[in-house]
Amino acid sequence: MRPPYLLLDIDGVLIPFPDEHGSTPATHTRHDVVPTGRSADNPVTVWCNPDHGRLLMDVIRTGLVTPVWCTSWRQDATTLIGPLLGLPMLPCVDLPRPQITTSHPNGYLGKRDHVDAWLGDAPAVWIDDDFTGLDHEWAVERTAKGTATLLIQPDPHLGLQPEHLTEVTRWVAQLRTARAA
Numbered sequence: 001m002r003p004p005y006l007l008l009d010i011d012g013v014l015i016p017f018p019d020e021h022g023s024t025p026a027t028h029t030r031h032d033v034v035p036t037g038r039s040a041d042n043p044v045t046v047w048c049n050p051d052h053g054r055l056l057m058d059v060i061r062t063g064l065v066t067p068v069w070c071t072s073w074r075q076d077a078t079t080l081i082g083p084l085l086g087l088p089m090l091p092c093v094d095l096p097r098p099q100i101t102t103s104h105p106n107g108y109l110g111k112r113d114h115v116d117a118w119l120g121d122a123p124a125v126w127i128d129d130d131f132t133g134l135d136h137e138w139a140v141e142r143t144a145k146g147t148a149t150l151l152i153q154p155d156p157h158l159g160l161q162p163e164h165l166t167e168v169t170r171w172v173a174q175l176r177t178a179r180a181a
């Protein structure tokens with residue numbers, strides 16, 4: 001069986017949003033990075049949890065998923081954020097650059113149409129903090145049509161938790177058992 005894709009968002013997942021007091025979880029450490037197209041004297045501060053690299057590698061090393069970045073960081077996910085977590089160079093879904101500033105132009109995640117086309121009929125587990133009810137319906141319908149699809153939605157202020165990756169591992173194992181049956 002072809003391993004399902006593991007689509008990974010960054011903002012709100014690996015980089016949590018600050019709470020109302022401007023604080024980030026104590027587990028995260030500060031880094032200044034310079035995204036593509038930005039001048040070196042104007043870096044962006046990001047907060048990453050070094051444990052996330054280890055936890056993701058535990059899943060990636062099983063070979064049971066094909067990890068892919070799916071984030072507005074685009075190629076910078078591979079070159080800037082991944083290395084902060086000790087991750088190897090992972091491919092990224094080449095998302096279009098929308099002319100709009102909302103992430104839900106039609107009531108669902110704006111990048112979903114592109115991801116849907118990109119995936120074709122490949123099974124996928126997708127971790128993103130920003131799904132709406134329509135995205136969850138999309139996943140249910142996709143699964144019902146025979147393309148296993150799991151959405152995992154961390155709290156954007158907390159980001160990725162170990163149990164989210166446990167859920168990934170459990171889902172993939174169950175999928176393999178179902179296919180083998």
Ligand SMILES: [Mg+2]
Pocket residue numbers: 009010011012013128129130
């Ligand atoms: Mg996000």
